[in-house]
Amino acid sequence: MKTLSRYGLMAMTLLKINIQRGLEYPAHLIGWLISNPLQFIFGLITIKVVISNFQALGGWSFEQTVFLYGLGIISHGLSVVLFIQTWYMGFLITEGELDRMLVRPLNVFFQFCFFDFNFIGLTDMLPGIIIFTYGCMAASFQFTLANTLNLLLALVGATALRGGLYTIIGALSFWIQRSRQLIGVQWKLFDYSAKYPMNIYPPIVQGIFTFLLPIGFICFYPASQLLYANAGFALPGNLCLWTFAVGIGFYMLGMMVFKIGLRWYESCGS
């Protein structure tokens, strides 16, 4: 209990410091505010072009795909805020940057997550929220109590799932010196998985993205349930609840892999 409140206080302090630090570079903030939405609007245009040329994707209408895409961007935005450090974990590990965390009396993973909290990632959320709101209206999504709860579960789960997967991929650097290339692969993977309904892929790919590397849960499965759209595999139970469970599970797995990897940490010569 005491440790919990200690970490809570610490997290608040770090949050404050990080926001303060972010505001010291207003130009940076404005740059992001402009470039990020552009990127997502281009994404949306791509979908529109693809759909108008090839009919609906896997039985999903344009409106439903917009909903899916918006959902993906929101959890992407949340994960950018919370987990951006994992993207350069490889760099931190090979350059010996974890030294300074290891000499402090705090959990290393906690320091890793909170010392570089990136609130500018909130700018990623803005286009996500706009696109998602449009998607909700266009696909006539009903904000009933059950739907809202499911949506929240799915968002928390998807964010945690992204965090967990990023952490696992980043932590590979503890064993493989040059796993930085993997980050590029990770990007493509998450990009494609979020943009299109997953049931357009062959069953084997769907299988992999469901049971092995469950990125289908990031937005495809929860969206399919929320919109009663084609989910490919008929998975039993509440898919939003599944997303939540898979997300928390993978996040914990990520923490564990990080913890084990830390034993292999070799710092660097000095």
Place this chain on the structure above:
Amino acid sequence: MQSAVILANNLSKEFITTKKSSGLRGAVKNLFKPEKTVKRAVDHVSFEITKGEIVGYIGPNGAGKSTTIKMMCGILNPTGGNVLINGMSPVNQRQKIVMDLGVVFGQRSQLYWDLPLGESFELLRRIYLVDRAKYEANLAELDRILNVHEFIDTPVRQLSLGQRMRGDLAAAMLHSPSVLFLDEPTIGLDVDVKYAIRKFIKEINEKYQTTVILTTHDLDDIQALCKRIIIINDGIIVSDSPLEELIEQELGHRLLIVELSAGDFHVTHPKAEITPLGSNRLQLKFRKDEISAAALISDISAQYQIRDLQIKEADINDVIRQIYARSKAACL
């Protein structure tokens, strides 16, 4: 029984590196059959350090000093042996140990790059759970020697090397740790800052009985601070003894240099080895347990008139160079 603050027992660290062959053929070979080499950076190192000691941990470049320190403060896990700090192992009680540890790496700041120094301090205060009154008192005390208030509002990345090092030292002592690891704290610093840092180490050691482990290539630091030195070379401890004893052992002799007025002379002495240096100067090498400098001088002045003289004490640089050379020869 006075238990050791630090107890290293056959502490070892091996690094496995893959050797990179060049060229296309090399790249293919790297992929399928990487050539692994094992580097024993620290090899069965044992020592015991008691409360209040200042120990100089020295050795040539790449000897394994930083690696040893990193194992002691929980950054690296040993591949063999163990080390106990205040009776606890950094491998499974890292957080508890570092609570009572101060660490400074001269090569790499432990401060937060983007934050003004003062905010780094404030953050550390919260991390180490130091209450405000104690913190204010500590900071005032540290500021007295290190003068950190001059740049306390400057972001760390804008500090000069000397300022940053003073900041790092202050940061390491804010929570009044009982053990302080200093890995090259005086690297690249001017005379004044070096002096301030030495003074700082001396004062906290006297005042709080802080145990200090210091690595440095500046042997003046050692001479000014350490009573005991441990010498490591190629991962192996080659000497662990009080500084005076080491000098005594290695260089029992001293040098007397005299300048005589007479142009032609022929000096001999049964207890000194004499080398002419030119322009009426002579070097006499003698052992201080065989003859005192005063006796030697009076013997010579009985024969010739001495115009000027100079006694050279043993130089620690010579001692260390000699030991490095010997341990290197032993390795071959």
